[in-house]
Structures are given as structure tokens and as C-alpha cells.
Amino acid sequence: MTHAQHDDPDGGVPFLKGHGTENDFVILPDHEGRLDLPAALVARLCDRRAGIGGDGVLRVVRSAAHPEAAPMADRAEWFMDYRNADGSVAEMCGNGVRVFARHLVDEGLAEPGDLAVATRAGVRRVHVAGPGPDGTPGDVTVDMGRAVLPDSTGVEVSVDGRAPRPARNVNMGNPHAVVFVDGLDEAGDLFRPPLVTPPAAYPDGVNVEFVVDRGPRHVALRVHERGSGETRSCGTGACAVMVAAARRDGHDPAADGVPVTYTVDVPGGRLVITEHPDGRITMAGPAVVLARGTIDAGWWRAGAGAH
Numbered sequence: 001m002t003h004a005q006h007d008d009p010d011g012g013v014p015f016l017k018g019h020g021t022e023n024d025f026v027i028l029p030d031h032e033g034r035l036d037l038p039a040a041l042v043a044r045l046c047d048r049r050a051g052i053g054g055d056g057v058l059r060v061v062r063s064a065a066h067p068e069a070a071p072m073a074d075r076a077e078w079f080m081d082y083r084n085a086d087g088s089v090a091e092m093c094g095n096g097v098r099v100f101a102r103h104l105v106d107e108g109l110a111e112p113g114d115l116a117v118a119t120r121a122g123v124r125r126v127h128v129a130g131p132g133p134d135g136t137p138g139d140v141t142v143d144m145g146r147a148v149l150p151d152s153t154g155v156e157v158s159v160d161g162r163a164p165r166p167a168r169n170v171n172m173g174n175p176h177a178v179v180f181v182d183g184l185d186e187a188g189d190l191f192r193p194p195l196v197t198p199p200a201a202y203p204d205g206v207n208v209e210f211v212v213d214r215g216p217r218h219v220a221l222r223v224h225e226r227g228s229g230e231t232r233s234c235g236t237g238a239c240a241v242m243v244a245a246a247r248r249d250g251h252d253p254a255a256d257g258v259p260v261t262y263t264v265d266v267p268g269g270r271l272v273i274t275e276h277p278d279g280r281i282t283m284a285g286p287a288v289v290l291a292r293g294t295i296d297a298g299w300w301r302a303g304a305g306a307h
């Protein structure tokens with residue numbers, strides 16, 4: 001059944017809660033794009049004590065109803081308006097788009113199987129698999145497009161004043177610095193953003209992934225997300241890590257003509273990521289929508305006024 005809409009904000013604002021490998025999101029169905037969603041309100045929603053709590057917000061808007069997405073409306077009916085937990089806008093969210101697709105299918109807004117979602121990084125194709133024989137929900141796989149590998153010369157990351165380590169600059173629609181470390185505790189407590197230099201390498205800020213090897217084509221990461229802090233998973237980050245690890249290990253599907261697959265463990269689960277000979281990267285993993293409710297209209301209005 002399609003979730004209630006925002007025609008009557010005085011009756012409260014409907015929301016859902018979902019996660020992909022524990023990267024968690026407040027989902028706001030706003031099909032006709034009527035909600036005013038200032039950064040301060042997003043931050044209140046994502047607050048884990050004073051709000052609902054989440055690493056970000058997924059606003060569900062018809063592409064045709066959103067100025068940034070209208071040019072994509074002929075290819076994707078729905079636009080994922082993604083916001084980080086501090087209210088900042090990001091180009092793309094790999095786990096978010098998988099949860100977004102799960103939501104569309106759960107609500108009957110899209111058929112299971114293949115569907116398209118408009119994002120600020122372009123249209124992303126998503127496959128929502130049916131349930132397994134035991135009834136467990138199938139994985140959600142997204143075509144993340146191609147990685148861009150800007151020059152990484154001189155890019156370094158340091159944490160808690162420790163000696164800087166070299167980092168690989170990978171862009172998955174959003175910016176990443178990937179650092180190979182000897183142990184994930186090298187990332188420290190990640191309460192504060194790691195120091196990434198030179199600043200000119202990332203004029204719009206950066207997500208930072210710390211990576212260790214677990215085995216052949218198997219790595220594990222911790223991540224500090226731009227605008228959200230340390231999270232339990234980051235889909236674009238996992239893809240950036242996969243590409244950095246593959247190049248380090250001598251794999252380049254575009255040159256080799258064969259796909260390469262890595263298992264990427266995140267604190268909240270596991271993602272399986274393949275780079276194809278045409279450069280496209282696909283990422284598969286679980287995506288769950290687990291709750292729904294209504295945000296009190298007065299609470300919403302107080303936050304919406306906080307521009």
C-alpha cells in the first residue's frame with residue numbers, strides 16, 4: 001500500500017526508517033516535492049537522541065516534481081534527494097539508493113526486478129531481487145557507474161596527529177580518500193574528521209575510508225563520512241575501496257577484459273562489488289525498511305522554521 005503523503009502536514013509528516021548494512025536513513029515520502037527541508041531540520045531528524053536518528057535522509061520525490069531531477073524524469077520516475085546527517089547535500093549515496101529502491105518496491109511504487117532511480121550523480125539502475133526460498137529478502141544490487149581516479153600525487157590522510165599516510169583519490173559521484181592501513185584501529189576514534197591534505201584535492205570535502213586486507217580480493221573498512229561522521233557502512237566508499245584495492249593488486253578490468261569481484265566487509269555487514277570490463281561497478285548487499293511512523297506536526301514546524 002502506498003504510504004501517506006504530505007497533503008495535510010497538520011496531521012503530521014509520514015516517515016519510514018531503513019538501513020543498508022547498518023548505514024541508516026530516515027525516509028521521507030514527499031512525492032510532489034511539497035516539503036520544506038532546511039539543513040537544520042534534517043540535522044534534527046538525524047539526531048539519535050532528540051530526533052529519529054540516522055546517517056542521512058532519503059527524500060522520495062517524483063523526478064518531474066524536482067528541479068534538479070526533472071531532466072532525468074523520462075529515464076527515472078523517482079528522485080533520491082539525499083542529505084547527510086548534518087543537513088548537507090551529497091551527490092550520491094550507494095546504500096541509500098539500495099534502501100530507496102527497496103522502499104519503492106515495498107510500497108508498490110515500482111515493480112520488483114530492475115528499476116531506475118535519479119540521483120544528483122545521474123540515473124542509477126537498481127535490481128531488487130525477490131525473496132529467497134526461506135522467505136528472507138533478496139539482495140539489492142545497484143549499478144554505480146564508473147569510478148573516476150583523479151591524480152592522487154601527494155594526497156595524504158592523518159588521524160589524531162599521527163604521521164600522514166598516502167591516500168588514493170577515487171570519485172564515485174562523490175569524493176573519497178582511500179587509505180590502506182595495517183589495522184583498523186589506526187583510524188582512531190573518528191570523532192573528528194581525519195586531516196586530508198592538500199585541501200585543493202577535495203574542494204568540496206571528502207569521505208575517508210581506512211582499509212585492511214582480509215584475504216584474496218577481500219578487504220574490510222572503516223569510514224568517516226563527510227557530513228555524517230563515522231558510520232557503519234558507506235556504499236560509495238566501499239566501491240572506492242574496491243577500485244583502489246583492485247588497482248593496487250594489479251587488476252584493471254578495462255585493460256584485462258575480465259571482471260573482478262571483491263568482498264568488502266564494513267562494520268555493519270558485507271557488500272560484494274564487481275568492476276566490469278566496460279568500467280561499470282555493481283554493488284550487492286542487503287537493504288531493509290523496518291519501521292514507519294508519523295512525525296509530530298508541531299515538532300516538524302519548529303524545525304522547518306529553523307532556517
Ligand SMILES: N[C@@H](CCC[C@H](N)C(=O)O)C(=O)O
Pocket residue numbers: 023056084089090091092093094095096174175207225226227228233234235236237
Ligand atoms: N553513505 C553513503 C554516502 C553518503 C554521502 C557521503 N556522506 C558524502 O557526503 O559524499 C553511501 O552509502 O554511499
